[in-house]
Amino acid sequence: MTSPPPQLRSQVIALYKNLLYMGRDYPKGYAYFRDRLKSVFLKNSGVKDPDQIKVLIGRGEFVIKELEALYMLRKYRALKHRYYEKDEATTSATTSSSDKKAPTKTQ
Amino acid sequence: ISQHAIQRCSQWRCYASASSAGLSQDKITERVMTVIKLFEKISAEKLTIESHFMKELGLDSLDHVELLMAIEDEFGFEIPDQDAEKLNKPSDIIKYLCEKMEVDYK
Numbered sequence: 621m622t623s624p625p626p627q628l629r630s631q632v633i634a635l636y637k638n639l640l641y642m643g644r645d646y647p648k649g650y651a652y653f654r655d656r657l658k659s660v661f662l663k664n665s666g667v668k669d670p671d672q673i674k675v676l677i678g679r680g681e682f683v684i685k686e687l688e689a690l691y692m693l694r695k696y697r698a699l700k701h702r703y704y705e706k707d708e709a710t711t712s713a714t715t716s717s718s719d720k721k722a723p724t725k726t727q
Numbered sequence: 728i729s730q731h732a733i734q735r736c737s738q739w740r741c742y743a744s745a746s747s748a749g750l751s752q753d754k755i756t757e758r759v760m761t762v763i764k765l766f767e768k769i770s771a772e773k774l775t776i777e778s779h780f781m782k783e784l785g786l787d788s789l790d791h792v793e794l795l796m797a798i799e800d801e802f803g804f805e806i807p808d809q810d811a812e813k814l815n816k817p818s819d820i821i822k823y824l825c826e827k828m829e830v831d832y833k
């Protein structure tokens with residue numbers, strides 16, 4: 621039984637580290653994310669086949685991409701909510717009233 | 728205006744000289760031990776400067792990664808993975824940080 625090459629091990633460790641960094645912004649909390657991440661990694665810790673390990677690493681990188689997308693979407697929604705809700709209210713007020721040009725927040 | 732600029736500069740951390748930034752081995756030791764004690768997977772009673780994280784304090788390699796991330800946050804720089812895997816006791820970490828921050832290590 622050959623043990624997997626050490627560079628795979630360091631790739632796994634780097635993946636775990638990146639996932640932990642991503643987990644800091646996780647909506648349900650860092651501890652929740654970390655505990656679940658750890659249990660998944662421990663569950664797969666017995667895997668010895670290098671190809672299978674690479675598949676699992678790929679899966680982890682996919683999770684990172686998904687989290688990035690989630691966070692970007694969350695930021696977009698927060699900004700939109702913050703800046704555009706008011707403007708929709710003022711523009712609807714100004715179009716309903718006559719030709720009075722009310723100052724809006726956006727230029 | 729220049730006085731205001733000087734005041735703002737003093738609020739930034741100065742890595743130019745370790746002693747001018749008030750770093751000493753004792754301060755580093757104190758900060759390292761505080762970070763480790765705050766790590767909930769470690770019981771503060773068993774912890775000494777020479778305790779081995781995995782053999783004596785019961786951490787696994789994933790906990791080790793997390794602990795070193797906390798150290799990185801405290802001291803403000805990243806520790807590369809090949810260095811990280813050699814840091815198995817608090818004393819290793821203290822020695823490594825002293826070397827990296829050019830503080831005398833006794």
